[in-house]
Amino acid sequence: MRVTTGFSRLLRLPGVGVRKVRFEPDRVIVEVALRRRRLICPECGYSTRARKDTRPESSVWRHLDLGVWRLEVHCRRRRLWCPEHGARTEGVPFARPGSEFTRDFECLVAWLATRTDKSTIKRMLRIDWDTVGRIVARVCADELDPGRLDDLYEIGVDEVSWKRQHRYLTLVVDHHRRQVVWGCEGSGQVAADAFFDELDPPPADPAPDPAKQSRAASEPAIMVPFGPCPTVPAGHGIPGAWLMPGLEIEPAIFARAGLLQAVSMDMGPGYAKSVRANAPQAVLCIDPYHVVQLANQALDEVRRAYWNELRSLGDQDAAKRFKDSRWSLLKRPEKLTDEQAATLARIKAAGGEVWRAYTLKEAVRGIFEPGLSLEDVAVLIKRLLSRLSRSRLQPFVRLGKTIRKHRDAILAAIRLGINQGRTEALNNKVRLITRRAYGFHSAKAALALVILTCGPVTLHLPHELHASGLT
Ligand SMILES: [Zn+2]
Numbered sequence: 001m002r003v004t005t006g007f008s009r010l011l012r013l014p015g016v017g018v019r020k021v022r023f024e025p026d027r028v029i030v031e032v033a034l035r036r037r038r039l040i041c042p043e044c045g046y047s048t049r050a051r052k053d054t055r056p057e058s059s060v061w062r063h064l065d066l067g068v069w070r071l072e073v074h075c076r077r078r079r080l081w082c083p084e085h086g087a088r089t090e091g092v093p094f095a096r097p098g099s100e101f102t103r104d105f106e107c108l109v110a111w112l113a114t115r116t117d118k119s120t121i122k123r124m125l126r127i128d129w130d131t132v133g134r135i136v137a138r139v140c141a142d143e144l145d146p147g148r149l150d151d152l153y154e155i156g157v158d159e160v161s162w163k164r165q166h167r168y169l170t171l172v173v174d175h176h177r178r179q180v181v182w183g184c185e186g187s188g189q190v191a192a193d194a195f196f197d198e199l200d201p202p203p204a205d206p207a208p209d210p211a212k213q214s215r216a217a218s219e220p221a222i223m224v225p226f227g228p229c230p231t232v233p234a235g236h237g238i239p240g241a242w243l244m245p246g247l248e249i250e251p252a253i254f255a256r257a258g259l260l261q262a263v264s265m266d267m268g269p270g271y272a273k274s275v276r277a278n279a280p281q282a283v284l285c286i287d288p289y290h291v292v293q294l295a296n297q298a299l300d301e302v303r304r305a306y307w308n309e310l311r312s313l314g315d316q317d318a319a320k321r322f323k324d325s326r327w328s329l330l331k332r333p334e335k336l337t338d339e340q341a342a343t344l345a346r347i348k349a350a351g352g353e354v355w356r357a358y359t360l361k362e363a364v365r366g367i368f369e370p371g372l373s374l375e376d377v378a379v380l381i382k383r384l385l386s387r388l389s390r391s392r393l394q395p396f397v398r399l400g401k402t403i404r405k406h407r408d409a410i411l412a413a414i415r416l417g418i419n420q421g422r423t424e425a426l427n428n429k430v431r432l433i434t435r436r437a438y439g440f441h442s443a444k445a446a447l448a449l450v451i452l453t454c455g456p457v458t459l460h461l462p463h464e465l466h467a468s469g470l471t
Contacts, residue, residue: 011063012466013073013102015093027070030063034075034092041082042091042098052079057089063102064462070126073102096138104462110139111461114453118439133437133445140448145456148174148181149199149256154416156264156287157195157271158427159187162434162446169447170195171430175264175418178426180454185443188270196278199256264418266290267406285413286406288368289427294402295364296330298395302357303329329358332365353393360396363387364403368414377414381407429454 004018007030011018016032023029038047056076063071077089095102101109112121113136118129154175159168170191172182184194257279264285265271272284303326310318328336328343336344347355367380381403388400403410433453437446452459 010066011071011073012104013063013094016075027072028066029072029074031074034077034090039078039080039090041080041085041088043085043088044082045091046082046084048080048082050080052081052087055079059089059092061095061100061102062105064104064108096142099135099138101135104465106135106139107460107465108462109135110143110452111459113436113449114433114459118436129439130441130445133440133442133449136452137442137445137448139459140452140457143457143459144451148179148456151259152181152199152256153259154262154264154418155181155260156418157192157275158266158287159191160430160434160450162437162443164438167443169434169443169450171450173426175262177456179456180426180430180451181456183447183451185447188268189274190270192271192274193278196257196274200278262412262416262418264413267294267402283412283416284409285416285418286409287418288410288413289424291403291406291410292365292368294399295361298393298399299329299357299361300326301395302393303354306352306354329354329361333362356391357393357396360388360391360393364399367410372414374411374415378411381410426454 003021007018007021011030013032015036016034018030019033020031021028022031038049039051040047056078058074058076061073061075063073065071073094075092077092079087079089082088091097094104096106099106109121109125109127109132112125113132118132121127121132122129152174156173156175157170158173159170161167162169167185168187168191169183169185170187171180172195173179174181182195182198184191186194258281260279260282262283262285263271263275263279264287265275267286267290275282275284325343325347328340328347331340333341333344344358347358363384367377367384372380385400385404385407388396388403391397391400430450433450434446437449440446440449451457
């Protein structure tokens with residue numbers, strides 16, 4: 001068998017044949033040529049026989065390593081003129097537009113990035129972390145399920161910090177599928193508004209066609225109602241935008257917000273405002289996760305104050321013992337190690353403010369125990385509120401006020417079954433992934449990693465792709 005034939009079989013690059021193979025000290029270079037005659041625009045798939053000019057462009061892609069060898073694919077590409085995108089170098093079937101890596105290499109990177117840490121990937125694949133970020137963003141844009149925003153009924157909106165200095169990503173979770181279906185950089189109302197804009201894109205400005213414009217001026221516009229309306233069933237309305245006559249729109253795309261039955265969120269005002277404006281029929285719920293998180297913060301405040309007091313009294317040993325007890329207090333009792341459980345027992349024996357704060361925190365967590373009926377929870381919240389207001393611990397008195405204010409939305413979450421257990425696993429996964437994404441320079445890459453890991457995407461390894469004939 002000739003070397004070129006051998007390499008053709010070995011690399012399985014679609015649409016090309018191997019012309020030449022060269023061994024250099026640190027790499028194998030494989031020269032390939034496209035089999036097809038027609039030139040294809042990499043952006044839109046427009047194809048033509050005409051070349052824009054005779055100047056070829058030499059391009060290089062990194063492919064999967066061959067044993068210890070780095071493998072480079074070299075190909076001379078022609079240029080074409082796309083009516084939509086102008087002058088472009090033709091696309092190749094084995095790599096994404098703009099990438100310096102083959103699809104096989106990129107799918108390996110994406111698969112690893114969702115499963116293992118930064119230094120493993122960098123060392124194993126010999127690429128830097130920002131390159132991983134760019135690859136992840138490309139794969140995400142390519143592989144994401146286009147129907148991911150259809151049929152959303154119960155969702156959660158939450159922010160997660162992805163870098164120090166208060167930089168946030170806002171993520172939308174589909175509670176039914178337990179997947180992250182949307183995200184953007186930033187937080188609060190602006191971010192949630194951006195989600196609703198994508199869910200139901202606002203009608204585009206009518207084309208500046210003079211005939212149409214005069215018609216628009218002479219005829220009254222039609223307003224289509226949205227949300228709960230006796231004549232328009234949910235999902236068939238159009239947000240209260242004034243639509244110009246003759247404007248062609250697809251009604252189904254404009255009505256996805258009308259399907260939402262419940263939206264869970266934190267206790268801040270931003271997301272709630274946006275949901276009230278864009279999906280007024282949806283029930284607002286507070287994610288139990290956020291309530292428990294606030295209780296943990298209150299406990300931590302009490303613990304820190306007590307620790308500082310001990311330190312100021314000169315009790316260095318006790319102060320140190322106390323500092324290490326943080327996790328004994330914050331972890332779920334059933335998840336404590338033996339040592340942490342012993343520390344907790346000591347705190348209990350000592351009694352005092354910290355122990356009281358701990359029991360209050362556990363009482364807050366108790367509201368969300370699985371198996372409680374709505375009536376049970378209502379009674380528990382009532383008792384809890386009275387305990388908190390009488391606690392004489394400032395952070396917990398404050399917590400009580402917050403819970404009282406959001407009582408109905410907390411109960412709504414329980415009624416709809418948006419409980420701690422259902423959201424916690426996904427939450428933990430998202431937080432783990434965003435920590436891994438800290439090293440990326442762009443929010444887009446961080447977001448792509450979260451969505452590739454927790455979203456409606458199935459990633460395959462190169463051999464799986466080739467086996468299933470997907471390429
Ligand atoms: Zn094009």
